[in-house]
Amino acid sequence: MSPNSGNSAKTTSSGVIWPNSALPHAPAAFRFAFYILHFAFPDPPDPTQVLSVIQTIKRLVPALLPNRPAVAAVDPVSEDRGHSVWKVRTQTGAAVVAKYQPFARLTQGAPYDLLEVERLVCGRLRAAGCPVPEVYGICAEDGLIFFEWCGDRTLDDLCQASGPDVLPEYADRVIRGYLATETFFRTSGLLLSGRAFPGCAPEDLRTSWADVAKSAGRCLPDLVACLNPAAAPFSKRISDCFSDRLHALGKASPVLGPTDYNARNIVVNPETRDLRFIEFAKLGWDWPERRLAQYATSLGAGRADGGFQGLIDCRAAACYAARAADIQATDSDEILRRLDGHHFVFYLLAGARLLAALSNPSNAQNAALLTAWQNPRERLEQVRQALAAPLSDHPATCELRSLFSKMER
Numbered sequence: 001m002s003p004n005s006g007n008s009a010k011t012t013s014s015g016v017i018w019p020n021s022a023l024p025h026a027p028a029a030f031r032f033a034f035y036i037l038h039f040a041f042p043d044p045p046d047p048t049q050v051l052s053v054i055q056t057i058k059r060l061v062p063a064l065l066p067n068r069p070a071v072a073a074v075d076p077v078s079e080d081r082g083h084s085v086w087k088v089r090t091q092t093g094a095a096v097v098a099k100y101q102p103f104a105r106l107t108q109g110a111p112y113d114l115l116e117v118e119r120l121v122c123g124r125l126r127a128a129g130c131p132v133p134e135v136y137g138i139c140a141e142d143g144l145i146f147f148e149w150c151g152d153r154t155l156d157d158l159c160q161a162s163g164p165d166v167l168p169e170y171a172d173r174v175i176r177g178y179l180a181t182e183t184f185f186r187t188s189g190l191l192l193s194g195r196a197f198p199g200c201a202p203e204d205l206r207t208s209w210a211d212v213a214k215s216a217g218r219c220l221p222d223l224v225a226c227l228n229p230a231a232a233p234f235s236k237r238i239s240d241c242f243s244d245r246l247h248a249l250g251k252a253s254p255v256l257g258p259t260d261y262n263a264r265n266i267v268v269n270p271e272t273r274d275l276r277f278i279e280f281a282k283l284g285w286d287w288p289e290r291r292l293a294q295y296a297t298s299l300g301a302g303r304a305d306g307g308f309q310g311l312i313d314c315r316a317a318a319c320y321a322a323r324a325a326d327i328q329a330t331d332s333d334e335i336l337r338r339l340d341g342h343h344f345v346f347y348l349l350a351g352a353r354l355l356a357a358l359s360n361p362s363n364a365q366n367a368a369l370l371t372a373w374q375n376p377r378e379r380l381e382q383v384r385q386a387l388a389a390p391l392s393d394h395p396a397t398c399e400l401r402s403l404f405s406k407m408e409r
Contacts, residue, residue, distance in 0.1 A: 054086070056142045057098045061088050064136045064146055069094060077152055087149065095149035096136060101281065104143035112197045115145050118281040121192065122147075125280070128184045131177040133267075133276050150276045156263035158270065159298035159309040171311035173275055174266060174296050175320045181277055182255065182288050183327050189256040192283060200284025202254050213246040216345055219352035224403045226355055227384040231403045238403070245396045249341045254285035261291045263298045288328070289339040292320065293346050301372040308350065308382040312343055317391040333392070340391040344400060351383035 054074050062068040069090035077085040077097075088096045107113045115138045125132045136146040158170065185192070220242055221234045258265075258280050265279040293312060300306025312320075321336035328335060354376055357366035373379055388404040390397065 097147040101143045114281040121280040130180045151269045154264045155266035156298040160300045171316040185257045197282045202285045209250040259284040290342040293342045336392040337394040340397045347386045
């Protein structure tokens with residue numbers, strides 16, 4: 001096992017690690033479509049393999065902590081996460097996160113080695129003052145990486161369970177933490193660019209975005225007809241307006257960073273409301289505003305009372321744009337418009353995917369999605385409301401959003 005240099009072996013109050021869901025060599029186009037299904041199809045665990053991994057964890061963890069305390073318990077963080085992440089408790093009361101990376105051996109020794117990249121990036125992010133967990137060590141031969149324990153509640157969990165009065169504070173904390181990581185990647189991206197995962201280069205991103213634009217263009221008329229039948233007739237001018245907006249979003253400069261960004265990859269301590277960003281095993285290029293739109297949207301998958309809960313409203317969007325302007329050396333209005341556009345596309349694709357599942361619920365993937373995304377009719381109304389709420393004054397985006405508004409025209 002390879003420990004982190006200078007490891008203090010301290011235990012603080014914040015970090016569950018969510019594994020990569022897509023195959024390691026998945027192209028960027030697949031990654032973009034897959035985030036909507038991200039929590040619906042966990043790989044079924046092999047019980048024999050799980051037992052073997054747990055025994056390895058019990059053997060390795062004592063060496064990570066002072067006085068080598070024996071392991072008292074190894075508990076899966078969540079039953080629906082494929083038994084890939086465990087909370088390890090010792091007899092002294094210390095806790096460690098153990099994450100099993102099933103694809104680690106496929107990348108071992110490569111510049112994009114999943115374990116080495118996560119250890120390297122987390123270490124540098126922490127040194128830069130970013131809110132990420134400390135890595136205690138890795139075991140390459142067993143595909144394991146160990147982190148400080150930071151809590152078992154994700155931003156997704158808390159958004160689903162919290163009242164609207166606390167969501168603005170979470171939004172502010174997410175924005176501050178996210179901008180800290182973005183600043184790091186903007187200043188250190190050149191040094192880490194050789195660590196990017198195959199299929200995650202800028203040219204791959206633009207190719208996938210072209211595919212997304214075509215798909216979104218086909219989805220828009222049907223979603224408007226379903227969610228707001230009283231809307232004005234869909235026209236070629238509206239279609240061209242949407243295409244132009246997607247083209248403009250795709251022309252922005254992407255930034256190196258994590259490829260797996262969602263509200264389950266932010267861990268929050270409910271008592272202090274401190275948060276940690278997690279999952280940096282795979283690096284690739286993407287647009288900062290698209291990352292933020294997805295980080296700040298809770299999908300509530302697998303919950304009987306689950307729904308779509310977003311943290312980005314007009315106030316939070318303006319706050320982000322103002323703070324990001326200095327980091328990006330870009331006008332804040334332009335940043336706000338990009339966030340508005342990516343937010344719109346995110347909910348458009350989510351609504352279209354849910355509508356497709358409802359139209360053919362007997363399909364295996366659709367049935368799995370509807371099991372994960374319970375309360376589909378309520379979710380569609382949440383999608384409509386999100387699509388109807390502008391985050392900027394951009395004329396084209398405002399016109400597109402007006403298609404979903406049920407206000408008097």
